[in-house]
């Protein structure tokens with residue numbers, strides 16, 4: 038018989054898959070003896086069954102009742118008991134934290150009778166009625182589906198009638214009246230009455246939390262965070278404790294270290310006389326945690342002790358939510374806290390130094406995405422001038438964009454290519470699409486733990502929150518600064534998430550300290566700690582990784598930069614990039630050539646230019662392998678645009694002029710070469726087989742560059758790579774020609790030139806016949822861009838913009854297969870090719886040079902698939918080094 042419910046005392050943090058993160062950690066804290074209000078967790082499996090079958094899991098209701106009975110027995114009172122009600126909270130809690138994306142129902146157990154009992158035992162009628170109205174409001178919207186705005190409007194109307202600015206000024210009678218209004222609203226909208234039976238309230242809330250897994254907000258969040266859709270959420274049922282019982286009560290959130298920088302020391306926000314939700318929502322401004330020491334020293338000390346226990350137990354930064362109910366501290370939640378990339382590196386280094394974690398675990402805790410973020414620019418502080426406002430530095434980095442005042446406008450403008458800054462009083466989960474679309478988020482309310490701050494930090498998005506000097510007028514689409522400056526929608530703002538400042542206009546950006554260190558080895562004092570932590574992580578990664586990292590580079594400058602970033606060679610030099618600009622004309626001549634003589638002339642003109650390019654790259658990568666790919670793209674890419682040319686010729690004719698002979702000739706050539714689907718047309722190795730002299734010219738340029746480098750005392754290691762091979766015979770023909778030219782150059786120069794000849798594997802047929810191809814290929818390099826395109830049948834140029842968002846929405850894949858390698862399809866082809874290639878030619882060197890070579894998740898796959906190296910753009914080289922190290926752990 039499957040079990041769906043676990044007491045907190047039965048679980049533990051290793052069971053997060055079943056109990057969700059929150060449930061597993063509540064269990065862990067319970068077992069550590071920390072003061073956790075008692076409760077139980079309903080498993081993610083129950084959720085999956087419910088969502089999968091549409092029916093309540095068999096036996097769930099019975100299990101919930103049994104655990105409720107136990108909870109009641111321990112508390113000595115029943116749920117909703119009229120004279121002294123036990124009240125419960127029902128909260129979601131998935132395997133991966135999804136802050137605010139799913140539903141919560143609080144104060145379950147209140148009804149028309151027990152509200153009076155609560156008033157008596159708590160000594161506060163106002164508190165009892167306020168709790169009841171919160172329950173009716175949350176239950177009405179979450180469980181019964183009444184539009185939440187209607188409750189807000191009713192509340193706003195009552196405040197208006199009473200002439201009071203906010204909720205705290207409403208008295209018990211007002212709130213009792215509000216409960217009646219809410220109840221009628223529910224009946225009016227649903228035809229149903231608000232349920233008075235506490236057990237009904239409880240069970241229906243549980244099912245509503247299950248359903249919220251599939252709500253729009255939750256789905257969007259999962260897509261953004263690459264969280265699988267089929268995990269489901271657990272549900273935690275827990276005794277309510279109250280932080281809103283007067284000045285000796287309150288709620289807060291705290292971190293064992295600063296989640297922005299990683300520096301040690303307690304850190305957080307506290308809100309006296311408030312429930313936890315009020316803190317996270319950022320509706321009222323909190324005080325720093327240190328203030329609690331003054332307000333309630335005993336609770337503060339106790340909290341500090343628990344935080345120390347947690348950090349040592351989890352061996353990591355923890356964040357917690359706590360409530361103080363009339364002087365008694367309760368721990369409501371803990372988890373290994375989210376942090377900025379900077380903090381992740383700093384904390385890992387420090388915990389290693391403290392001996393809390395081994396070096397490999399430190400490496401496991403940092404990531405390539407974070408490193409990439411640290412390589413972003415910041416503002417040039419000397420150019421910032423005075424800020425429009427200051428706020429809380431909630432998520433670091435610098436960003437510039439046009440101010441927009443709601444999520445929809447952010448999405449609209451971003452879709453049109455504009456950079457925007459989303460400005461709100463505070464954000465709610467409904468602002469998610471706007472936050473995703475914006476460069477930065479700016480709020481006038483809320484602390485570092487408000488929704489805006491937590492979500493932005495998780496996304497690596499710049500965020501300044503709690504900029505109280507700003508008055509944000511969402512309706513009027515403007516903000517006003519303290520000294521009366523008005524910023525209308527569309528005005529450009531610069532947001533500094535590291536310093537917590539907002540500047541008017543566009544502030545220039547400066548490179549990051551990490552980038553400078555990577556490029557030059559220089560470190561300034563201010564960033565020494567961070568740079569040191571990054572350097573240590575990279576060093577460790579280099580020590581343990583098996584994958585080599587090369588770069589995709591086509592110029593000596595890029596090659597040199599890649600080398601500084603730690604690349605051990607070039608995995609892909611795309612020679613077509615050397616045919617652009619001025620040289621395009623020479624290619625045009627080669628394409629238009631009438632007869633061999635003309636073509637040879639054009640090729641001869643290209644030869645020295647190519648030789649010089651190759652020489653520079655070989656020099657920059659002296660001693661390291663440089664894989665030079667023969668020309669790949671369709672030739673018409675080097676010719677003028679067909680339509681423009683046709684218009685020019687037609688216009689000349691219409692004027693009665695004779696079109697320029699060159700134009701007519703070009704147009705004829707362009708028409709001749711035009712292909713409906715050039716990516717599948719005359720490109721890659723096919724060009725080499727069809728255009729006489731092309732391969733010979735490129736190989737000669739490579740070989741002569743090698744000779745020059747050898748004569749200059751260098752150690753050039755050129756490798757020749759043939760693109761888009763589908764059959765071994767294609768490669769065989771090209772390889773013959775390569776050999777011939779290499780022999781000629783060797784003979785003529787007296788310098789033996791021996792370049793290995795390999796192939797790209799970027800067609801399914803090549804992967805499937807890799808054994809045979811390895812007979813001719815001295816190395817393989819997977820071109821996963823084309824391999825993804827041809828395996829899926831997705832045009833790499835078009836589909837992402839066309840319909841990938843629909844595919845992501847519908848969960849066909851959690852991430853674009855052009856970003857992260859598709860393990861099941863493309864990955865399988867890669868595995869087949871590796872196995873068959875190496876079986877045919879033991880020791881065959883194999884790498885990857887598609888975009889995936891710099892993608893963290895893909896790097897882990899390539900490691901597992903047994904490749905020798907990944908090759909990626911120079912800026913991704915440090916990321917690939919780090920991830921290759923992590924993959925080897």
Ligand code: PEP
Nearest residue numbers: 799820821822823886887
């Ligand atoms: C590839 O297809 O993955 C590749 C590296 O080649 P290109 O992107 O130049 O087609």
Ligand code: MG
Nearest residue numbers: 799820822823
């Ligand atoms: Mg390719």
